[in-house]
Amino acid sequence: MNDIVTPGQRLAHAGDYKVSSGTYQKDDFIYASVVGISQILPPEKEGESPIITVTRHKEFNPIPDVGSIVTGRIIRVNQFSATMTIMVVGTAPCKENFQGVIRVQDVRATERDKVQIYKSFRPGDVVRAEVVSLGDARSYYLSTAKNELGVIFAQSMAGYTMIPVSWEEMICPKTKVVEHRKCAKPES
């Protein structure tokens, strides 16, 4: 059943399928809520009803949600937090950037009281972080308190791309200057 559907189109009876992205249930029926192609996926577990979903026909402006992994650039730091502009949500690039904040207590998982923002991030670093809350009016609250989260790209004072040497240090290949960062564990 790979049909082209439009919002409001009735797809199935409510009991027959499990509602997933791009669909919603109202009264006894399942309807499409986006323009796209409807698909029926096999159930996650044995004995459950199959999943019905509608995939969008073009890429959608992603918005960060609690738990999503985001990538962005640090734009300013102070002793309490680092402000980041979110440019990628998951793997999807944003058309317009969102603002996020990494507070000092969310930088790493251990010895939170000893964290110094200046030794973790610098403006211009590209950072991978997780959204911990929708935050305040202005920004999302982000966290890098996991091994695979942190700085993934940074340049030294001399302007060369640095190489991580430990989870909290990076070295400049030209000047051999060691700078402090909260590095992300490279993906193997």
Next chain:
Amino acid sequence: MADRKRVTGPEKSVVPLLEPGSLSAFTFDPEKRKDGRNIDRIRPVFMKTGVVRQANGSAYLEAGKLKVACGVYGPRQTARSKISSRGILNCDFKFSPFSGGRRRAYIKDSQEKEYSLVLRQALAPAVRLDLLPKSTVDVFVQVLESDGSAACLAAAITCAALALADAGIEMLDAVAACAVGYFDSTICLDPTDEEETYQSGSLVLSYMPSLNEVTHVIQSGEIGTTTTIKALELCVDACAQIQSVMQQTLAATIKEKINGA
């Protein structure tokens, strides 16, 4: 010598000579509409999506002389310092300065402000704003050529719903809208600008045909209940027709994409 500063008319005035029937062209006859439509017919409608490249979703709608374009931007971060768990739908309705008979100003006038509000009220119940926390969706409707203010509003709602669907924003249903004019006891669908000058009232219905739910009704003039109910029924039928065009348009965009890729 007469007083030069005073405009003096002729000494004798006479009633203008009118040929029999020469005034009949200025009255509205519901049986004989200028464009040859029946009173229960809407103008043939054309729709297209993806007309504004930088927008997330866009649509263009044409019905007779009426031409409306719409661009949808977002969801993007709310600029206002207000936090909400639901998304915000911002609507902006604008007549182009050259759209109607009289040239309009660039600044929004009271009618455009009212229509912006109506647009939001008509669309917001259909958009699933609960899925877009902290975000804003901006809808900009521009009337390129207007032909009947009520019909313009209806076309703007339809066009905006189409653009929202094109942007991939989750909606309960594609909202279709339709206008009627009251001419004493006759109800006339989709009145043009010329017909509107003779009407005693009007009604615009925004409707979700698949769910059979009304999102917005706006009526002006003094009309009895029975006439209103009849008008609503007419609008509901017309909205279903409009929605089928919307669905075809949206499906055609996907087909194009599949065939092109």
